[in-house]
Amino acid sequence: MLSIIRPFISILLVVIRPLVPFIQKRLNFERKNFTEESSRRHTSSDYCFEISSEGELEQVRPLLQAVLSAGKKIEILYSSPSVETKCQKIFADYPELVRTLRMPLMSSFSVDFLYFRSIWFWVKSPVVVFCRYDFFPELLMLKFFGKKFILISGAFKKMSWYKTESFKLFDVVVAATELEKDKFVELLGDKARVYNCDFRVPRITERYTHAEEVIARKVSITPYIEKLKSLKPEEKIILGSAWASDLDILKNDQLIQKVKKGELHLLLAPHKLDDEFSLTLKTICSEIFGNDQVEVVNDKNPYKGSPVVILQMGGILCELYSLFKVAYVGGGYERSIHSVLEPYFSNNIVVTGPTIHRSTEFDLAFEITPHEIHVLKSPESFYTIIESLDLTALDVPARDQFKKHTEKEMKLIIKDILG
Structure with a gap:
């Protein structure tokens, strides 16, 4: 439902942005998606990584680095300005393999249009890697486009019906602890491959x-x-x-x-x-x-x-x-x-x-x-x-x-x- 009404919300936010400094600041951040080389549209990719902050980047970095070392292309969706410098550094190091996009939380649309960006059109990877617990509806709907979902550092923290149902969409789960792994196995059964490892430890x-x-x-x-x-x-x-x-x-x-x-x-x-x-x-x-x-x-x-x-x-x-x-x-x-x-x-x-x-x-x-x-x-x-x-x-x-x-x-x- 949120994904359906999101375009109308985005239009409203653009209209009122001069009146609300926070909204204007966020929209200016997201607008860079249309001006920077790292965010340009492309035709193919192998893995998409959704990252909310520096902590999430450090969690998925070993997998991300392994993908790059294999010469595969990646997309990075990031929602926090705090992690922008590190994401852009990854692009600078691998300009032919990396594309980045600021998550359009306030400028999301079903198609690319004026100030708006469509996640569905931008993500070309057949595999989407999530970290921890930020499950944006637009990203979850990529499952209906035939995408494979991987969850890193999964845990049953701050649970809700929405989060439980989101877990059921994942094909591979790397749980944060042994106890969390047991919970995922109980929930998912043989519908997903479940592991237990914290990728931050080797990092x-x-x-x-x-x-x-x-x-x-x-x-x-x-x-x-x-x-x-x-x-x-x-x-x-x-x-x-x-x-x-x-x-x-x-x-x-x-x-x-x-x-x-x-x-x-x-x-x-x-x-x-x-x-x-x-x-x-x-x-x-x-x-x-x-x-x-x-x-x-x-x-x-x-x-x-x-x-x-x-x-x-x-x-x-x-x-x-x-x-x-x-x-x-x-x-x-x-x-x-x-x-x-x-x-x-x-x-x-x-x-x-x-x-x-x-x-x-x-x-x-x-x-x-x-x-x-x-x-x-x-x-x-x-x-x-x-x-x-x-x-x-x-x-x-x-x-x-x-x-x-x-x-x-x-x-x-x-x-x-x-x-």
């Missing part, structure tokens, strides 16, 4: 292996990196993908005194990198620790020696985790926690806020070493947990064994998918 392992050289290229923060390396594991904590709502965990008198005395160093990696977001974090931290204890470090502002640093720099959070043994992952006081696998497989003990119900990554880490990933019952319990940790007893072998198993399993699955 994180690769980034962890090359972390030092990646960080070394960020020459503007070299003095700060040397400072971090000089600290013992118990003397530093990283707060990854931090929101303002996460900072209540720092409001503990003992923790504050340790920071002020120089006995504990805090690195905050903001969830967003714009100046306004970083300034908000700095203001809150300054209220907690004092203005002279907090600084924002970026390419223009070198490290000056403060015990609390807000690092305004993208693309290296996964690598930074390798310098720590204790990581707090942000988002647990928002809609959902962010990636816990990056710090976890960088050999950190992980602490999160309470909103974990959407995270299959949390489930996976908990399955491996449940005593090394912690959920706060209340913000003030953060320091209590930190003080109770034994960093010398970290179960690295369990992580290593799982990483080796996952990499082997992933290669077999990809080989089967590619035929």
